[in-house]
Amino acid sequence: MNHWPFIIAAYAITIAGLIGLTLASFAAMRRAEAAADAIRKKP
Amino acid sequence: MHIFANPNRFLGIARPLTPWLAWGGVLLVAVALASGLFLTPPERLQGESVRIMYVHVPAAWLGMGGWTGIAIASLMQLVWRHPLAAVAARAVAFPGALFTAICLVTGSIWGRPTWGTWWVWDGRLTSMLVLLFLYIAYIALADASSDKGGSSRVAAIFGLVGAINIPIIKYSVDWWNTLHQTASISLTKNTIDGSILWPLPIALIGFSLLFGAIVLMRMRALLAEARIEARLKRMADA
Numbered sequence: 657m658n659h660w661p662f663i664i665a666a667y668a669i670t671i672a673g674l675i676g677l678t679l680a681s682f683a684a685m686r687r688a689e690a691a692a693d694a695i696r697k698k699p
Numbered sequence: 700m701h702i703f704a705n706p707n708r709f710l711g712i713a714r715p716l717t718p719w720l721a722w723g724g725v726l727l728v729a730v731a732l733a734s735g736l737f738l739t740p741p742e743r744l745q746g747e748s749v750r751i752m753y754v755h756v757p758a759a760w761l762g763m764g765g766w767t768g769i770a771i772a773s774l775m776q777l778v779w780r781h782p783l784a785a786v787a788a789r790a791v792a793f794p795g796a797l798f799t800a801i802c803l804v805t806g807s808i809w810g811r812p813t814w815g816t817w818w819v820w821d822g823r824l825t826s827m828l829v830l831l832f833l834y835i836a837y838i839a840l841a842d843a844s845s846d847k848g849g850s851s852r853v854a855a856i857f858g859l860v861g862a863i864n865i866p867i868i869k870y871s872v873d874w875w876n877t878l879h880q881t882a883s884i885s886l887t888k889n890t891i892d893g894s895i896l897w898p899l900p901i902a903l904i905g906f907s908l909l910f911g912a913i914v915l916m917r918m919r920a921l922l923a924e925a926r927i928e929a930r931l932k933r934m935a936d937a
Contacts, residue, residue, distance in 0.1 A: 659747035659812050666805040667732065670754040673801050674728075674909065677794060678721070681916040688923035695930050 704782055706922055713915045720912035727905025734898040742895060751809040753898055757906035758802035762830060763865055765795020765910070766858075769837065770865075773858035776851075783918070785851050786925075788858055789841045790917035794910055796834035803827055814878060822871035823879035826864060833861045 735753035742749035769788045776784035806824065807817045818824065837857055844851040872881045883890045891899075 657812050662748060662808050662812050663736070663750050666751045666754055666808045667736070669804055669808075670758065670801050671732075673797055674906075677797055678909065678913055678916075681794075681913045681920070685916040685920040685923070688920040688927070692923040692926045692930075695927055698934075 706783065709783055710919065710922065713919055717912055717915045717919070720908045720915065724905050724907075724909030724912055727901050728909060729905075731898045731902035731905055735902065739895050739898060742892075745813055748809055748812045749895060751805055753902045755802060755805040755809060756899060757902050758798045758805060759827070760903060761906060761910050762795055762799030762802050762827070763868060764907075765791050765798060766830060766833070766862060766865055768914075769795065769858040770862035773855035776855045777859070785841075785855065786918050786921045787914070788855065789845070789851070790914045790921060792834060792838045792841060793917070794913045796831060796838065798906075798910070799827065799831045799834060803831060819878050821877040821879050822875035823868065823877055826868040826871050830864055830868060833864060837861065 731753055735750050739750070741747045768791045772781075772784040772788035772791070775781040776788070803824070806827075810819075811817050837854060840857055841851050841854040844854055871877065872879050884896075889896070
């Protein structure tokens with residue numbers, strides 16, 4: 657049995673999950689901190 | 700830990716630390732995975748599929764480590780009423796759940812060419828699946844209590860009680876006669892050849908640094924949302 661399709665699938669799932677989570681967390685942080693700064697500056 | 704009870708002091712450290720952890724983690728993960736794919740030899744019995752270890756083991760480590768973090772934060776919340784403990788526990792939950800899911804999926808992918816099956820109801824696999832369900836339940840509980848403005852005390856108790864599953868996962872391969880192999884690495888023994896083992900600690904450190912960066916980002920988002928909520932409440936009261 658050729659193991660490489662299994663290896664590629666495992667790495668692809670891990671890397672996709674990691675990139676997706678990192679980008680989603682970064683975007684949520686930037687959005688929330690920008691909103692907090694904006695509301696703080698409101699008179 | 701009480702040094703970080705002040706959110707502003709915590710943010711003063713978290714803001715510069717986040718990019719260092721993120722980029723350090725990206726670099727180490729890239730080195731470890733490239734080495735695991737192209738530089739290490741195939742294993743004598745498992746063949747090429749041993750390379751899945753470099754993503755599967757860190758995912759298992761972070762899935763279990765994540766819940767250990769939730770349990771410690773829950774204890775700090777319940778006993779010392781640390782103001783950031785609930786935020787930390789909530790921030791760890793989703794990344795921990797994702798790494799547990801990655802561990803289960805990559806383990807299943809490894810099992811097909813190695814064991815000849817995608818899944819067996821063996822002690823290690825089943826207890827790891829239970830951990831994923833615990834994470835999902837914790838996320839639902841923490842979200843529900845935060846929606847009502849609560850301090851997620853129920854979630855903290857659940858986080859503490861759920862920690863019982865961590866030693867069950869760890870020792871499941873010793874307590875029951877399972878298809879999953881016993882621990883290959885411990886403080887006293889190592890059954891993996893050095894030529895295959897060396898990228899694994901790099902992967903463990905790299906994934907852990909990235910996990911740390913993700914948790915800090917999620918904590919910063921939760922703290923910013925809390926600031927917005929407090930400000931809106933003050934504006935409504937005025």
